[in-house]
Amino acid sequence: MELGRRSRALVRVVVRVRSRVRRRRSRWRPLVALSTVIVLAATATLAPAAASSAFAPAGTGTVSAFADRVVRFGQEGAQDSRAVLLVHGWLSTVLPDADGRPSYARSPFARPVQWRDGSGAPVARGMTASLQERLEAQPGVAVYAFDYSANSASWVGSNGSADNLAAAIRSIADSVHGPVDIVTHSMGGLALRYALRDDPGVAALIGEVVTVAAPSEGSDIANVAVDIAAVIRATMSTVPVLQNLVLPWIGAVCNNQLASDARGGCDLPPVIRTGIAALGPAGTALRAGSTDLADLPDWPEGLHVHAIAGSAVVAVPLPTGRTWEARLGDGLVAEGSALAGASETTVVSCRTDLPPGAAGIGMILSGQVAAPPFGGACGHDAIFANLEVVDAVMGVLRASASA
Known part of the structure; x- marks a missing residue:
């Protein structure tokens, strides 16, 4: 079923009918009703809690992730003695864009470097090579990626991808006759935890x-998505057809498409698509304090894990002369969450000190704030475009290879 065209047409019909009915009533109620529909569209048309079950794809429990795959980048070398495996996160991929398929997702590891550091200053000419390109240029290193984009809208603790990831690590270790270093982004780090729990022997193969x-x-x-949904639910009491029929149907179709293809499924604008996915299996599991995260396995004892976090800070001057600091993490994941459980940590900071008054407002409006959502130097999705992050990853891997 094609969601985009049909759902948009259905919503337009509902809006037209509703506006005609409300025109006969008081003047302000049509305005409130119409603005409600606009807010719903702009804020990812989040479904009410009563219909939240419709936002989950068909089928529950552990499944076999048949579409998972391992990709080898670069030329195969006769002397490869070490491997690096890249593992992407939620609603993401490691597959190249040039394979002819429509894709909303992009590989974070293939993103060209854009910023020199957390200041948001651009890198020098000739320094834009992505992390993936830099790894491919290392002699004697085989670069692989584990792609579970067809299943990355579902929770990695139950979608079968963890078993496939463990098998991939074993296969890669055999092919290079040496250790496998692993670099993960976002939910990919949680997938690795589950893989190591399900197959503990894999830990011995990891450098x-x-x-x-x-x-x-x-x-x-x-968690904010849940709060927004509650607000929208309260404003939808005058539109039962939206509350009980249209939005649950859109959400169910979108999340079912994402369940089979998180890379290109659900033909809706990316913001709306992500908002709906946030109420799906993985989005629900990733909420702070969720029961799924309570079941997250610890890293195996003896395995060295180096965690890197983005930490954006915006310092706002107050009329009292003091400064208030807004700590935004990477816009999606707080610093503490990104560093939890690691053996060693690196924090890449992006700090912006706003001048008082109109000048500070002007910096925000012009995009000069190096913090999500205003700028990207520490942003979750663009963090590998920060040279400081790429250098930190490369430094850890070089130290591991020489140990």
Whole structure:
């Protein structure tokens, strides 16, 4: 079923009918009703809690992730003695864009470097090579990626991808006759935890683990989605057809498409698509304090894990002369959540000190704030475009190889 065209047409019909009915009533109620529909569309049309079950894809419990795959990048070398495995996160991929398929997702590891550091200053010419490109240029290192994009809208603790990831690590270790270093982004770090729990022997095959922006204690932003849904639910009491029929149907179709193809499924604008996915299986599990995260396995004893976190801070001057600091993490994952449970940590900071008054407001409006959502140097999805992050990953891997 094609969601985009049909759902938009259905919503337009509902809006037209509703506006005609409300035109006969008081003047202010149509305005409130119409603005409610606009807010719903702009804030990811989150479904009410009563219909939240419709937002889950068909089928529950542990499944076999048949579409997972391992990708080898670069040329195969006769002297490869070490491997690096890249593992992406929620609603993401490691597959290249040039394979002819429509894709909303992009590989974080293939993102060109854009910023020199947390200041948001651009990198020098010739320094834009992505993390993946830099790894491919290392002699004697085989670069692989584990792609579970077809299943990344579902929870990694129950979608079968953890078993496939463990099998992939075993296969790669055999092919290079040496250790496998693993670099993860976001939920990919949690997938690795489950893989190591399900197959403990895999830990002995791993050299170093580097997690970047892993939501080990969940994401507070995911909790915000629930609060927004409650507000929208309260404003929808005058539109029962939206509350009980349209939105649950859109959510169910979108999340069923995402369940089979998180890379290109659900033909809706990305913001709306992500908002609906936040009420799906993985989005629900990633909320801070969720029961799924309470079941998250610890890292195996003896495995060295280096965690990297983005930490954006915006310092706002107050009329009293003091400064208030807004600590935003990477916009999705708080610093503490990204560093939890690691053996060693690195924090990449993006600090912006706003000048008082109109000048500070002007900096925000012009995008000069190096913090999500205003700028990207520490942003969750763009964190590998920060040279400081890429250098930190490369430094950890070099130290592991020389140990």
